[in-house]
Amino acid sequence: MSDVAAERAAPWSSAEMMAIAAARLLRNDDVCFVGIGAPSLACNLARLTHAPDITLIYESGTVGARPDVLPLSIGDPELCETARTTVSVPEMFAYWLQGGRISVGFLGGAQLDRFANINSSVIGPYDTPKVRLPGGGGAPEIAALCRQTYVVMAQTRRSFVKRVDFVTSFGFGEGGDHRQRLGITTAGPTLVITDLCVMRPDPTTKELVVTALHPGVTREQVIENTGWPIRFADPLDKTSSPTTDELSTLRDLQRRTNEAHARGLARGQTPRAQPEGSDPLDRGQIPQVSDPLARTT
Numbered sequence: 337m338s339d340v341a342a343e344r345a346a347p348w349s350s351a352e353m354m355a356i357a358a359a360r361l362l363r364n365d366d367v368c369f370v371g372i373g374a375p376s377l378a379c380n381l382a383r384l385t386h387a388p389d390i391t392l393i394y395e396s397g398t399v400g401a402r403p404d405v406l407p408l409s410i411g412d413p414e415l416c417e418t419a420r421t422t423v424s425v426p427e428m429f430a431y432w433l434q435g436g437r438i439s440v441g442f443l444g445g446a447q448l449d450r451f452a453n454i455n456s457s458v459i460g461p462y463d464t465p466k467v468r469l470p471g472g473g474g475a476p477e478i479a480a481l482c483r484q485t486y487v488v489m490a491q492t493r494r495s496f497v498k499r500v501d502f503v504t505s506f507g508f509g510e511g512g513d514h515r516q517r518l519g520i521t522t523a524g525p526t527l528v529i530t531d532l533c534v535m536r537p538d539p540t541t542k543e544l545v546v547t548a549l550h551p552g553v554t555r556e557q558v559i560e561n562t563g564w565p566i567r568f569a570d571p572l573d574k575t576s577s578p579t580t581d582e583l584s585t586l587r588d589l590q591r592r593t594n595e596a597h598a599r600g601l602a603r604g605q606t607p608r609a610q611p612e613g614s615d616p617l618d619r620g621q622i623p624q625v626s627d628p629l630a631r632t633t
Contacts, residue, residue, distance in 0.1 A: 347583075353531060353575070354530060354550075355378050356381065356582045358529040361486060361527060361529070362440065363387060364386070364387040364390060365390075365439075366391070366439045367390075367393065367440070368391065368438070368441070369393050369395075369432075369440070369478050370393065371441075371444055372394075372408075373444055374488045374489060375443060375486075375488055376406055376407060378488055379442055380392070380589060381585060381589065384585050393438065394415050396410040396422075396425070396428075397422050397423045399422070402419070403418050404596075405589075405592050405597070406589065433474075433477055433478065433481045436483065438483065439484070440482060440484060441478040441479065441484070442486050443475055443486070443488075443505060445487070447496075447497050449499050449507075450511075450564045450566075451509060451511045451543060452487060452508055452528060452542075453508070453509065454475065454487065454500070454503075454504055455469075455503065455504050456471065456472060456475060456505070457502045458502050460501055465501075471504070475504060478505070479505035479507065480505075481522060483523060484525075485526070486528075486529065487527070487528045489530060490530060491530035491531055491562065492561050493561055496530075496561065497564075507524055507542075508524055508542035511542045512542060514542075524537075532549070532553045532561060533546045533547075533549050534575065535547065536569075538567075543567070545566075545569050546567065547569045547572070548574060548575050549573075549574055550575045551575060555568060
């Protein structure tokens with residue numbers, strides 16, 4: 337069997353590859369503002385593997401959260417119960433975020449464009465939308481005030497569009513120095529991690545460029561699932577395959593999460609998701625590694 341054929345037959349899903357690739361980018365000394373859904377999965381996987389001392393901060397004011405199961409929302413008691421401390425929301429934004437104390441903001445969204453602007457507000461015209469999403473919550477501030485942001489979301493033509501229907505969280509605007517012209521001094525979205533590849537902004541134009549393909553993924557797949565003429569770096573890297581430890585840790589985390597939330601539902605405790613704006617497609621849902629709709633490598 338060829339290397340490519342072996343990768344295509346590999347025992348992990350594209351959703352797992354995305355979570356693992358995103359987790360690897362976090363460092364042990366990061367202070368990370370975490371969105372619910374895919375960002376939370378990646379950040380907690382990093383904490384359980386190579387970054388045990390990472391400080392995870394959620395919008396509800398929990399600092400140093402170490403959840404045993406993935407939270408359903410920023411208001412999930414699991415966060416407060418396992419955090420080093422819980423502060424007020426004004427303190428969270430004024431002291432931690434505006435004070436420049438967050439090294440990485442981890443976000444998702446409904447749409448992302450070629451300059452890494454995020455839409456989590458509406459699909460279609462704002463006044464007469466086809467779909468009205470939960471909105472931004474704290475995501476616009478996270479995108480503007482964290483030292484840098486990472487974006488993690490599944491890649492399709494519907495979600496990776498040439499121009500977002502509404503700019504909820506500012507990336508690089510119209511490209512180039514647009515961010516600096518508005519007086520935004522942080523680095524902005526330095527990485528985009530999808531279930532197909534890793535992208536980084538071009539140093540000059542700020543348009544997203546594919547810098548690495550995940551195992552078994554082809555350039556043609558990326559092109560087919562991108563709503564603009566996507567560029568590829570030269571040389572183009574390849575993401576390392578998941579390790580046994582990464583996969584087992586990820587699956588164990590999701591197993592515990594599914595079991596815990598199933599017990600809560602059985603007791604009639606249905607948590608309500610909070611519209612914090614960090615990942616509108618995943619909000620209030622538990623990422624499932626066994627999702628039959630997920631791509632497989």
